[in-house]
Amino acid sequence: MVTNRQFVLARRPEGKPTDDDFELVEADVPDPGPRAVLVRTRYLSVDPYMRGRMRAGESYADPWAVGDVLQGAVVGEVVESNHPDFAAGDTVTGNLQWADYAVADGDDLVGVDTGDVSDSAALGVLGMPGRTAYFGVTDVLDPDPGDTVVVSAAAGAVGSVVGQLAKLNGCRVVGIAGSDGKVAHLEDDLGFDAGINYADADVADALAEAVPDGVDGYFDNVGGPITDAVFDHLNVRASVAVCGQIALYNDEGVPTGPRKLHTLVEKRASVEGFLVGDYAPRFAEATERLVGWVQSGDVAFRETVVDGLENAPDAFVGLFEGENVGKQVVRVEAESDA
Numbered sequence: 001m002v003t004n005r006q007f008v009l010a011r012r013p014e015g016k017p018t019d020d021d022f023e024l025v026e027a028d029v030p031d032p033g034p035r036a037v038l039v040r041t042r043y044l045s046v047d048p049y050m051r052g053r054m055r056a057g058e059s060y061a062d063p064w065a066v067g068d069v070l071q072g073a074v075v076g077e078v079v080e081s082n083h084p085d086f087a088a089g090d091t092v093t094g095n096l097q098w099a100d101y102a103v104a105d106g107d108d109l110v111g112v113d114t115g116d117v118s119d120s121a122a123l124g125v126l127g128m129p130g131r132t133a134y135f136g137v138t139d140v141l142d143p144d145p146g147d148t149v150v151v152s153a154a155a156g157a158v159g160s161v162v163g164q165l166a167k168l169n170g171c172r173v174v175g176i177a178g179s180d181g182k183v184a185h186l187e188d189d190l191g192f193d194a195g196i197n198y199a200d201a202d203v204a205d206a207l208a209e210a211v212p213d214g215v216d217g218y219f220d221n222v223g224g225p226i227t228d229a230v231f232d233h234l235n236v237r238a239s240v241a242v243c244g245q246i247a248l249y250n251d252e253g254v255p256t257g258p259r260k261l262h263t264l265v266e267k268r269a270s271v272e273g274f275l276v277g278d279y280a281p282r283f284a285e286a287t288e289r290l291v292g293w294v295q296s297g298d299v300a301f302r303e304t305v306v307d308g309l310e311n312a313p314d315a316f317v318g319l320f321e322g323e324n325v326g327k328q329v330v331r332v333e334a335e336s337d338a
């Protein structure tokens with residue numbers, strides 16, 4: 001008898017999510033209908049944007065209702081297929097569920113071929129986070145060689161790729177991250193020119209030293225006080241790409257803080273938010289470039305792997321505590337074959 005475990009949203013989190021906000025329930029293994037595919041989850045992605053789906057208000061993805069099965073990007077194995085493009089044993093990726101097994105329309109799945117690297121890379125450097133870094137750097141920030149680029153959450157899934165792509169563009173790159181170990185990783189493994197541990201340093205002082213010529217491009221993953229500090233160093237005509245504001249995702253009220261918009265006037269700087277989903281028609285281009293860079297060794301990447309579907313909530317909450325280096329994934333093992 002095969003058991004299918006699924007995580008549902010037990011209640012809406014207040015502040016940082018806790019275990020009580022999630023419930024692991026048992027359900028039948030679903031039957032795939034016409035053109036649908038039954039997938040056994042091998043890797044599940046937990047991502048910061050999911051926090052927005054847990055609240056009732058609007059975010060850029062639809063809110064989950066209490067009791068809904070949580071969804072996320074998955075790499076899995078096809079168990080049964082009613083779709084002409086897929087057969088049992090194929091490895092696929094798509095937006096599925098926090099579950100051992102899930103059914104998806106075959107039209108919404110993509111085959112996974114990550115070459116020499118783990119299939120889980122399809123959730124990170126070769127997946128949505130890698131594409132976010134690619135479009136954020138090439139299209140939004142668009143730095144010139146010689147520019148100084150700063151990236152926050154620099155050791156994470158998106159930030160680690162952003163810094164390396166800016167280096168490939170000939171920029172001077174400074175990363176901000178939350179531990180000495182992460183800063184060492186940026187400088188020693190990823191080729192960043194400098195790193196700042198915001199947990200252990202006054203970011204304003206550290207930036208004064210790290211960016212003596214100011215900041216031409218800022219890739220903002222976090223918002224809050226780190227972004228306030230970077231704004232004080234923007235150069236004339238600087239660009240800010242707003243990718244995420246993770247420092248604010250668990251706030252219940254409207255964030256307040258130093259108002260820095262006057263900087264944009266003085267510096268004639270521009271700030272642009274973006275969503276990777278808007279670049280869907282160009283995903284193939286991004287994947288092709290990223291595969292090339294990973295194969296050539298120009299882009300290195302790390303993953304933090306948590307074992308067991310039952311630990312997915314901890315892996316998710318860990319994103320807000322800086323537990324991950326590189327992409328956070330959950331390795332899921334079904335109890336037996338369907």
Ligand SMILES: NC(=O)c1ccc[n+]([C@@H]2O[C@H](COP(=O)([O-])OP(=O)(O)OC[C@H]3O[C@@H](n4cnc5c(N)ncnc54)[C@H](OP(=O)(O)O)[C@@H]3O)[C@@H](O)[C@H]2O)c1
Pocket residue numbers: 047048049128129132153154155156157158159176177178179182221222224226242243244245246247248274275276277319320321322323324325326327328
């Ligand atoms: N616009 C888009 O289309 C798009 C797509 C993907 C992701 N995003 C956004 O990009 C950002 C990074 O996402 P990711 O998937 O790559 O996650 P990630 O960077 O792999 O993980 C999140 C990291 O954020 C840092 N962090 C957490 N709380 C923080 C705080 N209060 N202040 C400063 N840093 C904090 C932690 O690292 P430290 O140890 O350094 O604190 C943590 O490891 C998120 O804001 C996400 O929402 C946007």
